[in-house]
Amino acid sequence: MSTPTARPATLDDVARAAGVSRSTASRVIAGTGFASPAARDRVGAAADRLGYVPNPAARALVRGAGVRLVIAVSGEDAGVLDDPYVDRVVGAAARICAPHGVGVALEWLPLRGPNALRRLGEDRGVCGVVLVNTTHPVLDAVPARLRGRVASIGIGSPTVPSFDVDNGGGADAVLRHLYDSGRRRIAMVTGPRWLTCAGRSVAAYRALMRSAGLPVRLVTGDFSAARGGRAALETLTRWPDTDAIFAASDATALGAISALRGRGIRVPGDVAVAGFDDIPYAAVSTPALTTATHPVRRIAAAAATAVLDGRRVPPVTAFPSTLVARESA
Amino acid sequence: MSTPTARPATLDDVARAAGVSRSTASRVIAGTGFASPAARDRVGAAADRLGYVPNPAARALVRGAGVRLVIAVSGEDAGVLDDPYVDRVVGAAARICAPHGVGVALEWLPLRGPNALRRLGEDRGVCGVVLVNTTHPVLDAVPARLRGRVASIGIGSPTVPSFDVDNGGGADAVLRHLYDSGRRRIAMVTGPRWLTCAGRSVAAYRALMRSAGLPVRLVTGDFSAARGGRAALETLTRWPDTDAIFAASDATALGAISALRGRGIRVPGDVAVAGFDDIPYAAVSTPALTTATHPVRRIAAAAATAVLDGRRVPPVTAFPSTLVARESA
DNA sequence: CGCACACCTGAGAGCGCTACCACCACAAGC
DNA sequence: GCTTGTGGTGGTAGCGCTCTCAGGTGTGCG
Structure with a gap:
């Protein structure tokens, strides 16, 4: 017994x-x-x-397998690791890994210096890497030992499969909703400029504006609420007749709404604001946030599973994003 | 080279x-x-x-050390793993563990059946356990091999050190703020009943109400926004003259505000609402949420560090919680 | 009857590392 | 001279597991 x-x-x-x-x-x-x-x-x-x-250590030792899945997050500085989005990725991955006897480690991968992945390649404890918000130089420098054991949340490459929300589709759904509700002076607060995957939603924005014959009004953000607030004010200063703001993240949208309210601008009365992500708080914000879904946990789980299984997966897996129309737009 | x-x-x-x-x-x-x-x-x-x-596997094998830190979260069902709070704990722990070559796994620890920890004790891959929202039966059944390698976020025991926010102090600060701003019919939406650590804030609430000669109005919640909304409505139905609601979490508070607004009740005009946690969105909600800080990441990091080091630590480490007075109360 | 070909089993090497132990050189003390 | 350190070093036994390989026992077939 x-x-x-x-x-x-x-x-x-x-x-x-x-x-x-x-x-x-x-x-x-x-x-x-x-x-x-x-x-x-x-x-x-x-x-x-x-x-x-x-004993997973003994098993890993003899199989040369590794016991740790590294979530490598790129960004300006190590502060990107403090992001709620990253937390959700890590949480979902940790849950997937547990039954496999594999643990998850979280590391910052500097944008400069493609050698960062080299260290992970030398470390036999690493059984795989999930890249978050990465760039092409990193994708092109995957060490031999890690070949087939790397997945990317965001952009991918011929050798590194990509898992991401359908940024373009989600943005398009939100923007059409804005247009259909009569908005014609639509500005967009983007994600960070270096982040290629965020470019998809910008492309969707540009395409729709052009096809509708509307002016393009772009302000660079960084997904944060603080930057969202500042960006919203900046937008209204540059283009006072703006009647809608599409923010690349819900945090940005919430920051924008807060800043607008501080200036006495009504949402959605004067300016409609829509976000992207459908975070848990979007439904209970005031006004309830109109946004597009972003199944972060499912994306992270799929990426972790792909790395753990080591099976061939399609080069690009896009998770659909659907409009959630609430009150803010 | x-x-x-x-x-x-x-x-x-x-x-x-x-x-x-x-x-x-x-x-x-x-x-x-x-x-x-x-x-x-x-x-x-x-x-x-x-x-x-x-090679951490070889090292762990010969040292009999283990390569995985398990975050074991208790709760009604495995759904508790989908909580943003849990995500933050995992994210912070994963960051602490990375330099040690240790990975983090996330598991649900059922409340029934103290044998759950037994399995982790048999698994030589486990170098430590961080218990989240645990109960006394679990704390009293730590396997011998794990002795000194378990920490708890929440309640502790003579053998398991506890790391938590000063629930009582934070609640007290918020409640005094409510009282000082003239509120006299203060209700509280608590955390889940089985969660002992959440009891500290309830105790603080009861103590203050008694010493001020005010009526006690308690409604059980579960930290979620959805339950917070229902609890707020229930409160107003049972005690229509309620002029303030103290919610045990920011999510609950946000849910309450949203529900109240749906009924045409103004916040803070008719009813003041305060939360607990100071999540990133608290500052940009409408109205901006009055709350008390809860340094989840620092708490999780301290717990992970204690387990990793295996050093003796004080049985209880309480992180101070301070009032953040904004608009909602 | 012998031979191929299943299916099944156990001996043993070895994954990469640490830790124990034996050893060596040299200096100090009787 | 011999002992007793003391700082430094190398040999080697294993940690617990997987996996290859050499068998060993049946069945079917020429």
Whole structure:
């Protein structure tokens, strides 16, 4: 019923208890190779009885596998690791990894210096890397050992599969909603300029403005609420007749609404504001935020799964984004 | 400058390159035992040149150390893992663990069945556990192998150190603010009933109400926005003259404000609403949320550090919580 | 009857590392 | 001279597991 000693059971203990060799026990536990039903039953029973859990370190050592999945986040400085978005990615990945006996580590990957991935390549403890907000130089410098064990949330490359929300589709849905509700002077507060994947929504914005014959009004943001507030004010200063702001993130939108309210500008009365992400607080903000969904957890889980499985996956997986029309636009 | 082969360098490679034995190289790298300055220099140089990174699996195997820190979250069901609060804990822990070559895994620890920790005790891959929202039965069933390698965010026990925000102090600061601004019919929406640590703020509420001779109006919540909205409405139904609601979390407060607004009740005009946590969105909500700080990341980082170091720490570490007075109360 | 070909099993090497132990050189003390 | 350190070093046994390889026991077939 319980382990005789304080020491956790090893495969040897299980084999002895089941009356088979370590090899056979290993085969049964790992589910590889041949094993008679009888042996299978006895080993299974012994493992249960002793509460046997394989030692992932030993397993990783002999298989050369690694025990750690690294979430590598690029950005200006290590402060990007303090982002709620990054937290959600890490949380979702940590949940996926747990049953595999794999842990998740969070590191900042500087934009300069493509050698950062090299260190992770040398570290045999690393079984895979999920890149977040990365850039092409990084994608092009994947060490040989990590080939096929890297996924990217955002842009990808021929060798690194990409997982992301359909930025263009989501932006398009929001912008059309803005247009359909009569807005004609629509400005956009973007994500950081260096972030290529954020460019998709900007492209959708430009395309729609052009096809509708409307002016393009772009202000660079960084996904943060603080920057969103400043960007909204800047927008109204440069183009006072703006009647709608599309923010690249909900945080930005919330910051914009707050700043606008501080200036006595009504939302959505004077200016409609829409975001992107549909964070949990979007539904209970005042006014309730109109936005497009961004299934961060599902994206992160898919990226982690791809790395863990090491299977071939399509080069690009885009998760659909749908409009959530509430009150702010 | 670079590894000659595609295979990452091993300690043997370093030793050979430095012209010393593997033992000496190990001593220098691990920083244990004697080593002459000359040997130290040569090994260090060789390690740099080869880009040597120790294999954490091998190290863990021989030291019997474990490579994974498990964040074990208790709650009604596995859905608690989807909480932004949990995400922040995991993010902060993952950041602390990365330099140690340790990964973080996220698991749900059912409230029933104290044997859940037993499995983690049998798993030699687990180097420590951080309990979140746990209960006494779990704390009293720590397996021998994990003794001294468990920390709790929330309540602790004689053997498991506790790290938490000063719930009582934070609640007290918010409630006094409510009282000082003239509110006299103050209701509270609590956290889940089974969560003992949440009881501290309830105790502070009861104490203040009693000493001020005010009526106690308690409604049970669960920290969520949805429940917060329903709880606020319930409060106003049961006690229509309520002029302030203290919510045990910002999400709850935001939900309450949203629901109140839906009923045409003005915040803070008719009812003041205050939260607890000071989440990033509290500053940009409408009205800006009055709340008390809750340094989740610092708490999680401290808990992870304690587990990683394995050093003795004080049984209780309470992080101060301060009032952030904004518009909602 | 022998031979191929399943299916199944156990011995044993070895993944990369640390830690124990034996050893060596040299200095100090009787 | 011999002992007793003291600082430094290398040999080597394993940590717990997987996986290859050499067998060993059946069945079907020429």
